[in-house]
Amino acid sequence: MARTIGSQGPKTMEAIRKAGLRLIFEHGYAAMSLRQLAAEVGIQSGSLYNHISTKQELLFVLVRDHINELLRQLDRALDGKQRPADKLRAFVAFHVSYHMTRKREVFIANSELRSLEPKNYEEIVALRGAYEQRLAEILGQGVAEGEFEVVDIQVATFAILALLTGLTTWYRPGGRLTKEAIVAAHEKLVLSGVTPGAKPDQARVLRTPSPDVRARGGPERR
Incomplete structure (x- = not known):
C-alpha cells in the first residue's frame, strides 16, 4: 500500500483509527499487531509512534x-x-x-x-x-x-x-x-x-409478510 499523504497530521490519525477499528473487530485486539496496522494504513511501523504510543x-x-x-x-x-x-x-x-x-x-x-x-x-x-x-x-x-x-x-x-x-x-x-x-x-x-x-x-403484532413481499431491516436468517 502506498504511503499515506500527510502522515504527520490528522488525516493519518483518522486512517489509523479506522484501520484499527476494522482490524480489532475482525481479528481481535490480541491478534492485531502494530506492524499489521501500519501496513494497512500505508506507513512505516516506526511512523505509528508519531500518532499512538502503544496498541493499548x-x-x-x-x-x-x-x-x-x-x-x-x-x-x-x-x-x-x-x-x-x-x-x-x-x-x-x-x-x-x-x-x-x-x-x-x-x-x-x-x-x-x-x-x-x-x-x-x-x-x-x-x-x-x-x-x-x-x-x-x-x-x-x-x-x-x-x-x-x-x-x-x-x-x-x-x-x-x-x-x-x-x-x-x-x-x-x-x-x-x-x-x-x-x-x-x-x-x-x-x-x-x-x-x-x-x-x-x-401490543400490536407485526405479522410476517408473504414471501413475495420484500421489506427492509430485520434479522438475517442463516
Missing part, C-alpha cells in the same frame, strides 16, 4: 471516543424532553438507531473491555456508568411521578440496555423490516414493560 492506547482511544460520542448524542436526543415516557421513548429510539450503524464500535467496546489495562478500564467503566445512569434517572423519575412501575431500577436499567444492544447481533440492512419499524418495536417492548397495567395482548 489505540484501543483505549477507540472505546473512550465511542462512549463519549454516545453520551453526547444521547444528551442531544433527550434535550427538551420533560415527561419520563417521552424521555424513555427518545432514549430507546436513539440507542437503537445509533447501534444499527456502529456495530464495530459496540462490539469492541463490549468484547475488548477485558483487554484494557486497569487505569484505562476504570475510566471506561466510569463512562459506561454515566450512560447507564442517564437511563436509570429516566426510570427513577417515571416511578416517582407514577408513570412507570419498576421493581428494581438497576435491574431494569441493565435489562433494557441488554435488550436494545442485542440488535447488533442480528440486525442487517436490507432485511424484512424498516429501521423505523425496528425502532417502534423496541419502543413498544420497553414502554409496555414499565407502564403500570400494560397487558401483553394489547
Whole structure:
C-alpha cells in the first residue's frame, strides 16, 4: 500500500483509527499487531509512534471516543424532553438507531473491555456508568411521578440496555423490516414493560409478510 499523504497530521490519525477499528473487530485486539496496522494504513511501523504510543492506547482511544460520542448524542436526543415516557421513548429510539450503524464500535467496546489495562478500564467503566445512569434517572423519575412501575431500577436499567444492544447481533440492512419499524418495536417492548397495567395482548403484532413481499431491516436468517 502506498504511503499515506500527510502522515504527520490528522488525516493519518483518522486512517489509523479506522484501520484499527476494522482490524480489532475482525481479528481481535490480541491478534492485531502494530506492524499489521501500519501496513494497512500505508506507513512505516516506526511512523505509528508519531500518532499512538502503544496498541493499548489505540484501543483505549477507540472505546473512550465511542462512549463519549454516545453520551453526547444521547444528551442531544433527550434535550427538551420533560415527561419520563417521552424521555424513555427518545432514549430507546436513539440507542437503537445509533447501534444499527456502529456495530464495530459496540462490539469492541463490549468484547475488548477485558483487554484494557486497569487505569484505562476504570475510566471506561466510569463512562459506561454515566450512560447507564442517564437511563436509570429516566426510570427513577417515571416511578416517582407514577408513570412507570419498576421493581428494581438497576435491574431494569441493565435489562433494557441488554435488550436494545442485542440488535447488533442480528440486525442487517436490507432485511424484512424498516429501521423505523425496528425502532417502534423496541419502543413498544420497553414502554409496555414499565407502564403500570400494560397487558401483553394489547401490543400490536407485526405479522410476517408473504414471501413475495420484500421489506427492509430485520434479522438475517442463516
